[in-house]
Amino acid sequence: MGELCQAEIAIIGAGPAGMAAAIRLAQAGIRPVVFDMGNAPGGQIYRQLNAPVIGETLSGTDYYRGRRLLRDFSRADIDYRPRSQVWWGQCESDGVSLGVVDSAGASRWHVHRLLLATGSMERSWPFPGWQLPGLMQAGAAQILFKEGGLVPEASPVLAGSGPLLYLLAWQYCRAGCAPQRILDTTPASRYRLPLRYLRGAWKGRHYLMKGSRMMLALKRAGVPIHHGVEALEATGRNRVERVHYYWRGHWHDQDTSLVLTHFGVVPEPQLGRAIGIPYDWHEGQQGFLPVRNASLQARDRVWIAGDGGGIGGALNAEREGRLAALSMLTVSANDVADRERERRRLEHRRATDLAVRPLLEAMFRLPSHWLSEQPDTTLVCRCESVSLGELRRAIEQGAVGPNQLKAFTRCGMGPCQGRECGESVTRLLSTVQARPPQEVGYYQVRPPVQALSLGELAAMATDA
Amino acid sequence: MFQRIAESSVIDGVDIQLDGEIYHIPVTLSVAAAVLFIKGDEEYRRHVDGHARAPFCLMGCCHECLITIDGEPNRRGCLVSVAEGMSIERQLEGSQDDG
Numbered sequence: 001m002g003e004l005c006q007a008e009i010a011i012i013g014a015g016p017a018g019m020a021a022a023i024r025l026a027q028a029g030i031r032p033v034v035f036d037m038g039n040a041p042g043g044q045i046y047r048q049l050n051a052p053v054i055g056e057t058l059s060g061t062d063y064y065r066g067r068r069l070l071r072d073f074s075r076a077d078i079d080y081r082p083r084s085q086v087w088w089g090q091c092e093s094d095g096v097s098l099g100v101v102d103s104a105g106a107s108r109w110h111v112h113r114l115l116l117a118t119g120s121m122e123r124s125w126p127f128p129g130w131q132l133p134g135l136m137q138a139g140a141a142q143i144l145f146k147e148g149g150l151v152p153e154a155s156p157v158l159a160g161s162g163p164l165l166y167l168l169a170w171q172y173c174r175a176g177c178a179p180q181r182i183l184d185t186t187p188a189s190r191y192r193l194p195l196r197y198l199r200g201a202w203k204g205r206h207y208l209m210k211g212s213r214m215m216l217a218l219k220r221a222g223v224p225i226h227h228g229v230e231a232l233e234a235t236g237r238n239r240v241e242r243v244h245y246y247w248r249g250h251w252h253d254q255d256t257s258l259v260l261t262h263f264g265v266v267p268e269p270q271l272g273r274a275i276g277i278p279y280d281w282h283e284g285q286q287g288f289l290p291v292r293n294a295s296l297q298a299r300d301r302v303w304i305a306g307d308g309g310g311i312g313g314a315l316n317a318e319r320e321g322r323l324a325a326l327s328m329l330t331v332s333a334n335d336v337a338d339r340e341r342e343r344r345r346l347e348h349r350r351a352t353d354l355a356v357r358p359l360l361e362a363m364f365r366l367p368s369h370w371l372s373e374q375p376d377t378t379l380v381c382r383c384e385s386v387s388l389g390e391l392r393r394a395i396e397q398g399a400v401g402p403n404q405l406k407a408f409t410r411c412g413m414g415p416c417q418g419r420e421c422g423e424s425v426t427r428l429l430s431t432v433q434a435r436p437p438q439e440v441g442y443y444q445v446r447p448p449v450q451a452l453s454l455g456e457l458a459a460m461a462t463d464a
Numbered sequence: 465m466f467q468r469i470a471e472s473s474v475i476d477g478v479d480i481q482l483d484g485e486i487y488h489i490p491v492t493l494s495v496a497a498a499v500l501f502i503k504g505d506e507e508y509r510r511h512v513d514g515h516a517r518a519p520f521c522l523m524g525c526c527h528e529c530l531i532t533i534d535g536e537p538n539r540r541g542c543l544v545s546v547a548e549g550m551s552i553e554r555q556l557e558g559s560q561d562d563g
């Protein structure tokens with residue numbers, strides 16, 4: 001399977017969590033290998049910050065905050081490997097084996113300890129027409145903005161829920177292409193929740209103030225915001241021409257060529273699941289999170305830091321990266337006290353920062369029955385074009401769990417390997433069978449977790 | 465469908481071939497972003513079910529951006545940056561392997 005390489009510690013992901021961990025390990029004299037799919041370090045939030053295309057007035061200050069991390073990362077002694085995809089992993093008694101593909105081909109790695117810092121992905125949230133061209137996730141629009149300074153030619157409609165939706169709307173306003181309107185699925189009453197979560201609200205006041213400032217700026221720019229939109233549909237012949245939304249007891253239509261949706265983010269699960277880490281349903285985050293102990297360790301020799309372990313945002317990811325690094329270092333007697341102090345300081349800041357999360361989770365909570373209320377024609381599995389109706393019929397015919405549903409319908413068997421439909425299937429079964437999502441479970445995930453080209457597969461077959 | 469904002473910093477360009485035609489494209493764009501920039505989303509890709517599809521996540525998850533790059537089909541266009549002399553072909557036939 002290609003060349004066999006060794007390292008003491010491997011980190012997968014060069015977002016804030018992976019970068020912070022690598023920097024801390026390098027400070028302690030360990031040279032970690034860092035694999036990342038991107039062209040440059042930064043992960044999702046600090047994408048393209050190594051050579052920024054948009055200025056701070058357009059991006060907002062959070063983006064430029066990452067420069068310090070990028071600088072420390074570039075100066076530290078780290079075996080950083082951009083454009084490398086980890087497609088396979090296996091825990092063994094003396095370490096972890098990894099399969100990596102990069103532009104030079106495939107290689108196999110054996111490492112003693114592994115940190116997964118693979119981040120999150122946008123939550124898939126099906127409704128009729130969500131597969132049409134002209135409908136993209138808000139994160140995708142932000143990537144176009146950060147990587148190329150690209151904005152929509154015609155004013156888009158933004159739909160969904162959560163801080164990232166408003167961040168994008170705000171950025172577009174600054175860039176002179178204010179959205180036509182915002183279809184917020186969060187009921188207006190939820191924005192009064194901080195009054196009930198006073199402690200979290202106080203500790204997270206900067207997050208809340210940032211949010212209110214953004215909303216105020218949008219209102220000033222004259223962007224209509226509809227709170228409490230209950231259903232969505234996109235229609236058009238070959239692409240989106242119109243969006244329909246159910247609001248205040250009626251359906252409304254809006255002509256548009258671009259709809260950008262956001263329904264929160266969830267940990268990207270493929271690699272963690274493929275190497276056998278258990279995932280538990282988290283009611284607050286409405287998704288599956290890997291099970292970790294207080295030192296962020298998920299199993300023997302494997303740690304998980306950042307949004308891949310649960311959604312906590314960029315600052316939390318950075319702190320978790322450092323905490324994981326401290327836990328991975330085998331401690332020598334003379335620096336025990338220093339490390340312990342560092343750890344406690346980080347833990348304290350992390351707890352303060354995370355105190356706002358239950359409030360944010362309650363504020364942006366999505367209706368868990370959403371999917372089961374969609375019409376039968378709604379696609380759930382985009383890759384294999386499996387509709388909600390087909391899934392309902394398969395459930396009636398006796399498909400009791402996600403893996404059976406997959407075998408019955410091909411749902412989750414396409415190129416994305418179930419990333420886009422996995423939690424939808426869990427949610428649907430949970431509603432239909434009135435069982436908690438934890439009990440319903442998730443697809444069995446098997447490698448390759450990154451799609452390999454035929455050439456790469458052939459190269460490995462001949463080398464093996 | 466997408467345009468560059470005037471305030472964005474000057475970026476080097478590269479020449480790529482998209483379905484045989486040459487375009488000058490900012491080097492920071494991914495293949496998927498470049499195709500959206502040049503052609504829009506209406507004719508990005510035909511899906512196995514015969515319908516038009518276009519990039520959805522741009523971060524490697526959804527596999528809606530599958531495209532042929534330098535002769536190799538079904539690459540995720542959002543994970544590959546444009547490069548000088550690169551040849552890109554859209555998959556408009558409505559057939560696709562699971563690879």
Ligand SMILES: Cc1cc2nc3c(=O)[nH]c(=O)nc-3n(C[C@H](O)[C@H](O)[C@H](O)COP(=O)(O)OP(=O)(O)OC[C@H]3O[C@@H](n4cnc5c(N)ncnc54)[C@H](O)[C@@H]3O)c2cc1C
Binds near residue numbers: 038042121312313
């Ligand atoms: C599309 C998107 C946009 C976002 N934008 C913002 C924003 O503007 N502001 C904000 O505050 N928060 C944003 N977030 C939330 C943001 O993800 C977190 O705050 C922060 O980036 C989390 O850091 P992280 O290090 O945990 O993961 P990430 O920053 O997501 O980094 C994970 C890295 O791991 C790599 N990776 C994953 N799997 C593999 C693999 N198998 N092989 C190799 N590499 C792999 C990825 O390419 C990525 O570079 C965004 C999230 C998403 C999904």
Ligand code: FES
Binds near residue numbers: 519521522529
């Ligand atoms: S657009 Fe989703 S994988 Fe490329």
